[in-house]
Amino acid sequence: MSERDTTILFVGDMHLGRLPTRVPDGDDLPPLAELGPGAAWRRVADEAVRLAVDAVALAGDVVHGANDLFEGANELAAGLESLARAGIPVLAVAGNHDTRVLPDLARRGGITLLGPGGTWSAADITPPGGPTVRLVGWSFPEPHWSVSPLATPPPPPETGLVTFGLLHADLDLADSRYAPVSSAALTNTGYAGWLLGHIHRPDEPADGGRPFYLGSLSGLDPTETGRHGPVLARIGGDGRVAMRRLALAPLVWTGCELDLSPAEDAARDLPSLVLGAMTDAAAALGDDLGAARAVGIRVVLRGTVADPNGVRRAAGALVAGATCLNARGVMCFLEGIIDEVRGALDLAALAAIADPAGLLARRVLTLEGAGAVPGVEDPAGWRAALLRDARRRLADIDAMPAFGNMESAADDEAVRREALAAARAVLEHLLATKGAGHAADPA
Ligand SMILES: [Mn+2]
Structure with a gap:
């Protein structure tokens, strides 16, 4: 029996080099670079060092693309340096966005690329005192790939050795051009788990060897709501696996609805009503707030009002004014207002x-x-x-x-x-x- 658990930090789509969209220019907000994927990756590296994990694994779309290559490569290098100093290995598969770029970056050192050119390859993590864990991965050979990665079978798991699959792919969409793969077929490989990149909405970590999406490391636009961050896997000497998501995203997106029907004068009172709704939305985040430095909130206005055009004008002014409020010590900004109010008509x-x-x-x-x-x-x-x-x-x-x-x-x-x-x-x-x-x- 091993003296301690082996730990691996799994990271989903980072898109390094990109900056989040829809963040207003506001004096009260941290600079955009502090809210993007680069900042999220620095946090992952710091947390990996702090927790002394045994490996960091990246599930593709690490770098956004050739256009942002210098930005992305510099951001990647900053995290890789601190991980290398701490002796933590980094393994990765390439996704559809970094098919060519990631293998090039890996050749420069600091990353072990798994499954180059659409093959399957494995790497063992063998920490002193902890159980050996095998990572098996497949990398995108072309930016579009319409064949299931399982068309060539991955190596079968070895008895007594915990094996995880690392893959960038489209689950259960047979016609996809992004490596379509069936979840049942992945589960049937008998691996302890499949940690996937591609879809940016994070799933709850799945048990029973079922695949799940890690999600984008940090929400890149207002549709990427919810808890984002890496997933920490802890593997015991008895082969037991425990996984949990660390809410490390520097920017969190959320939304709320505001019913204006009860308002006496919705257009006049809109600023205070919206601020109230934003405060409630920030409070409703609970633990999903995690280590966020900013929260972007989209408010949907509903209900029947006497003056819908007045409400629309007031809403426009609030959005244009980069409305911000400090809730629980975090700056929350109004990303936008979706207007679904109706006029009171006979x-x-x-x-x-x-x-x-x-x-x-x-x-x-x-x-x-x-x-x-x-x-x-x-x-x-x-x-x-x-x-x-x-x-x-x-x-x-x-x-x-x-x-x-x-x-x-x-x-x-x-x-x-x-x-x-x-x-x-x-x-x-x-x-x-x-x-x-x-x-x-x-x-
Ligand atoms: Mn992606």
């Missing part, structure tokens, strides 16, 4: 008159599913016809190369929501311009 009264606004109001009521609509004999039948028409138009848009596959997966409910939002927006605009026209026309 739709039935509008629909009773057959002018352009009234005809639109009839459509809105019908799409909302009203049982009776002024001027409409069979609302349910018309609703079905409206949706058929909307689907046909969306199919036309979908056929245009620039919008390919945009809405092809949309179901009837998604089409109804979109059509309803569009009809409401046009109706509100029509009424606003009509009102302005009247006011400017006293004679």
